[in-house]
Amino acid sequence: MDESDDEYIGELSSPVKNSNHDSRPGISNRTRRKTGGGDSSQNRKLAAGNGGGYSWEDDYQRSWDIVKEDEAGSLETIVSGLVEARKKRYLKNVTPFQRGIIRTLILVLDFSAVMAEKDLRPNRASLTILYAIEFVNEYFDQNPISQLGIVIMRNGLATLVSEVSGNPNDHIEALKSMRRLEPQGDPTLQNVLEMARGLLMHVASHSTREVLIIFGALLTSDPGDVHKTIQSLVKEKIRVRIIGLTAQVAICKEICKKTNFGDESSYGIILNEAHFKELLMEAVTPVAITKSISQQTKGFTLVKMGFPSRVSENSPTFCSCHSKLVYGGYICPNCSSKICSLPAICPCCNMMLILSTHLARSYHHLFPLKLFNELPKSEQYDAYNCFGCQTEFPEAVPSGNSVSIGNVTTNGNKSKKELITSSRYRCPNCHNDFCIDCDVFIHEILHNCPGCESNNIKTNLIQAKTSDLHATHPENNNITTATG
Amino acid sequence: MDEIADRVFQADDVSIAAGSSSTLQAFDESPSSLSLIIDINPLQWFRLKDQIDLKDLSRSICIYLNCHLSLNSSNKVNVLVANNFSDGEENGGSKILFPSIHTKTDEHGSSFGNSQGKNLVNPNMYRQFRFVDEIFLEELHSILQKEPTELNIKNFKNTLSGALSISLSYINKLNLSNDGLLKSRILIISVTDDDSLPYISTMNCIFAAQKMKVPIDVLKLDKKDGVNNSIFLQQATDATNGIFQKITHPKGLVQYLSTSFLIDSNLRSILILPTNFKIDFRSSCFLTKKIIDIGYVCSVCLCILSLIPKNHRCPVCDSKFDDKVIEKLLKKPVVGVSNTNGKKKRKINSVM
Ligand SMILES: [Zn+2]
Ligand SMILES: [Zn+2]
Ligand SMILES: [Zn+2]
Ligand SMILES: [Zn+2]
Ligand SMILES: [Zn+2]
Numbered sequence: 075m076d077e078s079d080d081e082y083i084g085e086l087s088s089p090v091k092n093s094n095h096d097s098r099p100g101i102s103n104r105t106r107r108k109t110g111g112g113d114s115s116q117n118r119k120l121a122a123g124n125g126g127g128y129s130w131e132d133d134y135q136r137s138w139d140i141v142k143e144d145e146a147g148s149l150e151t152i153v154s155g156l157v158e159a160r161k162k163r164y165l166k167n168v169t170p171f172q173r174g175i176i177r178t179l180i181l182v183l184d185f186s187a188v189m190a191e192k193d194l195r196p197n198r199a200s201l202t203i204l205y206a207i208e209f210v211n212e213y214f215d216q217n218p219i220s221q222l223g224i225v226i227m228r229n230g231l232a233t234l235v236s237e238v239s240g241n242p243n244d245h246i247e248a249l250k251s252m253r254r255l256e257p258q259g260d261p262t263l264q265n266v267l268e269m270a271r272g273l274l275m276h277v278a279s280h281s282t283r284e285v286l287i288i289f290g291a292l293l294t295s296d297p298g299d300v301h302k303t304i305q306s307l308v309k310e311k312i313r314v315r316i317i318g319l320t321a322q323v324a325i326c327k328e329i330c331k332k333t334n335f336g337d338e339s340s341y342g343i344i345l346n347e348a349h350f351k352e353l354l355m356e357a358v359t360p361v362a363i364t365k366s367i368s369q370q371t372k373g374f375t376l377v378k379m380g381f382p383s384r385v386s387e388n389s390p391t392f393c394s395c396h397s398k399l400v401y402g403g404y405i406c407p408n409c410s411s412k413i414c415s416l417p418a419i420c421p422c423c424n425m426m427l428i429l430s431t432h433l434a435r436s437y438h439h440l441f442p443l444k445l446f447n448e449l450p451k452s453e454q455y456d457a458y459n460c461f462g463c464q465t466e467f468p469e470a471v472p473s474g475n476s477v478s479i480g481n482v483t484t485n486g487n488k489s490k491k492e493l494i495t496s497s498r499y500r501c502p503n504c505h506n507d508f509c510i511d512c513d514v515f516i517h518e519i520l521h522n523c524p525g526c527e528s529n530n531i532k533t534n535l536i537q538a539k540t541s542d543l544h545a546t547h548p549e550n551n552n553i554t555t556a557t558g
Numbered sequence: 559m560d561e562i563a564d565r566v567f568q569a570d571d572v573s574i575a576a577g578s579s580s581t582l583q584a585f586d587e588s589p590s591s592l593s594l595i596i597d598i599n600p601l602q603w604f605r606l607k608d609q610i611d612l613k614d615l616s617r618s619i620c621i622y623l624n625c626h627l628s629l630n631s632s633n634k635v636n637v638l639v640a641n642n643f644s645d646g647e648e649n650g651g652s653k654i655l656f657p658s659i660h661t662k663t664d665e666h667g668s669s670f671g672n673s674q675g676k677n678l679v680n681p682n683m684y685r686q687f688r689f690v691d692e693i694f695l696e697e698l699h700s701i702l703q704k705e706p707t708e709l710n711i712k713n714f715k716n717t718l719s720g721a722l723s724i725s726l727s728y729i730n731k732l733n734l735s736n737d738g739l740l741k742s743r744i745l746i747i748s749v750t751d752d753d754s755l756p757y758i759s760t761m762n763c764i765f766a767a768q769k770m771k772v773p774i775d776v777l778k779l780d781k782k783d784g785v786n787n788s789i790f791l792q793q794a795t796d797a798t799n800g801i802f803q804k805i806t807h808p809k810g811l812v813q814y815l816s817t818s819f820l821i822d823s824n825l826r827s828i829l830i831l832p833t834n835f836k837i838d839f840r841s842s843c844f845l846t847k848k849i850i851d852i853g854y855v856c857s858v859c860l861c862i863l864s865l866i867p868k869n870h871r872c873p874v875c876d877s878k879f880d881d882k883v884i885e886k887l888l889k890k891p892v893v894g895v896s897n898t899n900g901k902k903k904r905k906i907n908s909v910m
Contacts, residue, residue, distance in 0.1 A: 176860075374857050374858050374879055375857045375879065376855070376857070376879050376880075376883055376887060378853075379852070379853060380851060381839050381851050381853070383836070383837065383839055383840065386836050407851035407852050430840065430841030430862070431764070431765075431793060433841070433855065433862065434762075434764075436860055441758060460727075461724070462723075462727030462730075462731070463727050463732075464728060512730070512731065515730045516723075519766045519770070520726055520727070520762060520763070521762045522719065522723045522759045523723070524727055526720075527651075527652075527717065527722075527759050528652040528723070529720070
């Protein structure tokens with residue numbers, strides 16, 4: 075039994091997939107009740123450092139303490155609660171805010187003496203570098219036409235490690251070479267913010283200006299008044315996000331609050347390694363531009379871009395970007411010069427060249443899929459199979475057995491089990507029903523409703539706007555040439 | 559219990575293979591799932607009627623499915639159709655044929671549905687093959703029966719993206735229930751050009767497939783002189799490490815299917831794939847749906863426009879564009895005139 079403890083926790087912390095998850099016998103033995111604690115959501119809030127108090131003033135929270143049985147000794151309600159929580163996570167992202175998708179971000183890493191501490195394995199500095207490499211990859215994956223620069227704080231100085239550029243490999247190389255560097259001296263917020271300001275000064279107006287600081291220390295040694303720096307950051311619309319590795323520091327909180335229009339949520343303190351990564355990955359999603367910002371900004375830019383085609387060659391020719399002999403490459407649609415990799419700015423005609431797939435990655439931010447509604451419990455349903463994966467839905471419960479939540483028999487026998495939910499999630503547009511697995515998959519990975527896409531009559535947002543243009547479809551020509 | 563035992567067995571297998579030379583041998587033994595999407599757009603099939611018809615195709619497909627099933631006893635298939643126009647409440651567009659939701663798939667094959675498919679397949683065929691082939695033919699037949707005699711082309715929308723979405727959800731569920739041990743791939747047999755394909759949803763499918771490491775293969779049937787217009791499907795194969803082949807001699811379809819399209823997804827890194835390396839990466843304009851190679855991109859929402867909107871506002875996110883920037887973009891290139899070299903050039907310029 076003891077052995078399986080770990081496995082069970084692991085499963086809970088991973089996303090729970092099925093609301094009808096059969097609670098396994100023996101779980102109750104392993105679950106410890108925590109007496110006198112607040113409710114679970116409150117605990118989590120405090121632990122994340124967003125609540126009123128400090129997280130270290132609270133009792134130590136074990137991850138398994140959050141899980142509690144209900145009166146009937148079942149975990150079903152908790153499991154379905156976790157499913158709901160997962161749904162809520164993507165619900166947050168549905169608000170169609172404009173997002174500043176062309177970004178420029180300065181990543182700041184603390185490399186002061188405290189980073190040698192071993193509370194994170196193998197030590198803070200190496201883990202930070204490891205995660206920073208993952209962050210760079212993910213950042214360019216999600217924001218392909220954005221820019222990034224890396225700065226470190228060491229010996230009371232800000233040092234530029236990697237210039238602002240759009241090439242992830244340069245940054246990763248720079249991060250890898252930092253593995254040999256020993257953390258030393260004091261950190262300095264002011265120096266680093268001033269350097270970031272300098273780096274972001276020349277950034278084009280259509281790009282966002284962001285700073286992400288990973289801050290391990292509890293102090294900062296500044297040459298001057300850091301508040302003045304904060305004021306100039308606010309003036310230049312630079313948004314700062316800080317991830318603390320130790321505990322909350324008042325000045326960090328202030329920086330985040332002031333540069334994010336009073337919003338403190340951009341300051342996070344890590345709980346453990348996994349939470350560290352989670353906080354870091356949050357910074358990958360583009361920042362939403364609020365109404366107030368978009369009204370302040372008078373003009374957004376329209377950028378002319380080319381979508382080149384890839385060619386293959388039997389003999390190498392010179393590329394126009396490095397003047398090297400290479401096989402194949404991309405041909406600029408404007409001036410027909412050959413470029414070896416994308417995205418790039420054509421060295422010949424100065425046009426920005428990208429793959430259309432680079433842009434398309436961010437489109438699901440623009441046209442968020444409507445949330446599916448859970449169907450109310452009923453005695454009869456229209457659909458028997460999930461429209462996505464074709465799995466059969468659990469059968470409807472006849473009215474004879476009145477259903478009360480939490481009154482679930484745990485012996486896994488389907489016929490005896492009364493259902494808490496209908497397990498059907500319906501798309502508001504096409505009225506097709508989906509299971510929870512498909513619902514989560516559709517909203518988190520696919521971003522398409524299979525039902526809406528499969529219907530050849532109904533059209534969606536953009537297509538509705540341009541449906542008139544479809545009248546002149548080549549299909550018409552084909553049929554006339556084929557018959558005549 | 560069986561599942562657990564199986565996994566232990568496989569783990570042993572891996573360690574043995576790793577001992578010898580590479581782990582590839584062990585991977586070969588793991589089962590794979592094939593999603594087949596057939597485009598049955600009647601207009602396009604009519605265009606191809608001199609070369610191939612659906613009957614020929616379904617014959618070849620039966621052989622292909624059997625081939626896939628015979629490679630490993632736990633291999634799986636599922637078959638979908640896209641672009642059918644059977645109107646009415648039961649949605650047209652794309653639909654899943656196998657596993658069928660109409661015929662309850664009884665493992666013992668006692669209730670194989672009605673007789674339609676049975677007559678077409680040799681009753682002495684290996685049961686596993688017969689089971690798949692019968693249901694596939696039966697369902698295809700019933701869909702073709704419902705096909706309307708007249709079409710309202712105005713509402714035409716390519717539903718290939720829907721079929722792709724369904725098969726990706728199906729694969730996602732398979733992965734969840736098999737702990738990722740099952741490798742999957744998708745083959746699209748396409749006859750329709752891409753102009754009518756909804757751009758954003760197709761791209762979303764491509765990225766989802768990329769994330770799930772599911773290769774998308776495309777077999778495009780076309781006339782000999784047909785202009786290849788499968789831009790998005792080409793991009794799909796390129797992004798997911800799939801195979802794109804345009805076939806103009808459909809008589810040899812079985813040959814193509816059994817050579818090019820039986821390549822397992824984890825063998826792809828060591829084989830030179832029979833795909834083309836010249837790929838068109840053009841994009842589609844959000845407003846006119848035209849396929850363009852140079853466009854204007856809104857810096858807020860990254861939508862692609864083939865023309866500058868008249869009101870200087872983004873048609874998608876409604877951001878106001880900077881007038882100065884627009885002015886700069888509208889400027890036509892001017893022939894440079896040097897001041898030192900007097901009147902003659904100026905004259906030429908004014909004539910122009
Ligand atoms: Zn080059
Ligand atoms: Zn050029
Ligand atoms: Zn499903
Ligand atoms: Zn829908
Ligand atoms: Zn826009």
